[in-house]
Each structure stands twice: as C-alpha cells, then as structure tokens.
Amino acid sequence: MRLDVVSIFPEYLAPLDLSxxxxxxxxxxxxxxxxxxxxFTHDRHRTVDDTPYGGGAGMVMKPEPWGEALDHIAGQGDxxxxxxxxxPGGTPFTQAMARELAQQDWLVFACGRYEGxxxxxxxxxxxxxxxxxxxxGDYVLNGGEVAVLAIVEAVARLxxxxxxxxxxxxxxxxxxxxLEYPVYTKPAQWDGRAVPDVLLSGxxxxxxxxxxxxxxxxxxxxxxxxxxxxxxxxxxxLPGEL
Ligand SMILES: Nc1cc(-c2ccc3ccn(Cc4ccc(CN5CCCCC5)cc4)c3c2)n[nH]1
Numbered sequence: 001m002r003l004d005v006v007s008i009f010p011e012y013l014a015p016l017d018l019s020x021x022x023x024x025x026x027x028x029x030x031x032x033x034x035x036x037x038x039x040f041t042h043d044r045h046r047t048v049d050d051t052p053y054g055g056g057a058g059m060v061m062k063p064e065p066w067g068e069a070l071d072h073i074a075g076q077g078d079x080x081x082x083x084x085x086x087x088p089g090g091t092p093f094t095q096a097m098a099r100e101l102a103q104q105d106w107l108v109f110a111c112g113r114y115e116g117x118x119x120x121x122x123x124x125x126x127x128x129x130x131x132x133x134x135x136x137g138d139y140v141l142n143g144g145e146v147a148v149l150a151i152v153e154a155v156a157r158l159x160x161x162x163x164x165x166x167x168x169x170x171x172x173x174x175x176x177x178x179l180e181y182p183v184y185t186k187p188a189q190w191d192g193r194a195v196p197d198v199l200l201s202g203x204x205x206x207x208x209x210x211x212x213x214x215x216x217x218x219x220x221x222x223x224x225x226x227x228x229x230x231x232x233x234x235x236x237x238l239p240g241e242l
Contacts, residue, residue, distance in 0.1 A: 083129035086147035090133035111144035
C-alpha cells in the first residue's frame with residue numbers, strides 16, 4: 001500500500017516512523033510519502049491561506065497550492081487513489097471503514113488547517129481521486145494531522161504482516177460489534193487483587209465463555225448502542241434479558 005500525506009506541518013507525521021508502522025515501512029509493506037503543502041506555493045511568503053469570501057472568522061486554505069499538490073501526487077502513479085480529507089463534518093471513521101480502506105492500494109490524505117480547505121479543491125480532486133471526507137469523532141480538532149495519524153494506524157495494522165499475531169485482530173473491540181474482554185498478566189496477586197480464577201483454570205472452553213460474557217456485559221454498560229445492533233445480527237441473549 002502506498003500512502004501520501006499533504007500537510008503544512010509535515011513533522012506532525014513523524015510518529016509514523018515509529019513502532020509497527022515504521023517497521024512495516026522498513027519491511028516494504030507500506031510506502032509513506034509526506035509532502036509539505038508550502039512546496040506547492042510560489043510566492044515569497046509561501047502563502048497557503050486567505051480570508052473567507054462572505055466573511056466569517058478565521059482563514060481558509062487557498063485552492064491553488066492544494067490543486068498543484070494533489071495533481072502532482074496523482075501523476076506519480078497509474079491507479080486511481082482514494083483521497084481522504086479529515087473534517088468534523090465528515091463520515092464517521094469506523095473499524096468497518098478501516099477494513100475497507102485496508103483493501104485499497106493507494107491512499108492520499110489531505111490535512112486541512114485554519115477553517116478548512118476551499119470547497120473547489122474537493123470538486124477538482126474528484127477527476128483523479130475517489131474523495132472521502134472523514135470525521136474522527138464529534139469534536140473539533142485544529143487540523144487533519146491527528147486524524148490522519150489515527151486513520152493510518154487503524155488501517156495499516158490490518159495489513160498482512162504488520163501485526164505479528166493476526167489472531168489478536170479478531171476479538172478486539174468493534175471487530176465484531178462487541179467491546180473487548182478484560183486482560184490480565186502476572187503476577188497472579190497484585191495490590192491485594194487476584195486474577196479471576198477462570199483464567200487460571202486451563203479450561204479453554206470455560207475461559208472463552210467467560211470472555212464472551214465479559215464482552216457482552218461491558219458493551220451493555222458502555223456502548224448499549226452497539227449491543228442492540230449487533231445482537232440482532234448475532235442472535236445473542238442480552239445480559240439481563242430472558
Ligand atoms: N473529527 C474531526 C476532524 C477535525 C478537523 C479536521 C480537519 C480540519 C481542518 C481545520 N480544522 C479545524 C476546524 C474545522 C472546522 C471548523 C468549523 N468552521 C465553522 C465555520 C465554517 C468553516 C468551518 C473550525 C475549525 C479541522 C478539524 N476535527 N474533528
């Protein structure tokens with residue numbers, strides 16, 4: 001998979017050199033190209049923003065640098081990339097979307113700042129990209145970079161070979177509509193607290209049932225919205241319901 005990221009703060013993407021994503025890049029599973037939007041300006045001040053037509057607070061990102069940057073990137077490959085533009089008004093990013101994006105072979109991320117990017121850039125990009133505006137959640141960040149770090153991590157970890165133990169991708173939160181079960185490790189006693197006996201029993205069938213029950217209980221407590229949707233799909237008996 002090839003990833004391109006355009007930002008006025010390219011150093012914001014440095015964490016993608018670390019840990020599993022960094023290793024995936026060194027192993028050739030992932031190609032990452034970070035571009036400074038200011039490299040696509042031509043004035044002395046390398047201007048990327050201006051005042052909004054129609055008035056209003058803040059500044060808007062100018063269309064010209066974005067148009068040049070996105071045209072330059074699209075011209076570097078022969079397939080049609082997916083352009084992901086984080087924004088508070090976007091489609092919610094979910095594990096299902098992460099799985100779908102992990103099937104693509106080329107993702108390009110546009111990191112907006114200020115009050116956002118001139119709307120004509122989205123329209124221009126549609127000739128060369130499948131454009132997706134994506135929200136990380138119902139809160140407002142200062143720009144797209146943090147969202148891109150999260151999206152890249154969620155997508156890259158699904159690629160074969162990036163996560164050592166693919167089995168750990170199965171029973172995690174949101175993979176099948178339930179939150180994850182609690183985990184424990186040595187020592188068996190800590191802070192006057194014991195590990196649940198079932199986990200020391202060696203009875204793998206009993207452990208699996210206990211973990212599933214824990215997932216149902218946790219989801220009912222923390223995310224009942226998930227539980228009713230997925231229980232219908234799975235036909236589970238809901239905790240506390242006959
Ligand atoms: N999930 C999530 C993603 C983001 C995100 C992503 C990308 C950018 C680029 C800039 N910002 C900051 C921002 C965006 C919108 C407003 C509202 N403003 C009202 C008046 C008309 C223009 C828009 C304010 C500041 C971003 C924020 N936040 N949260």
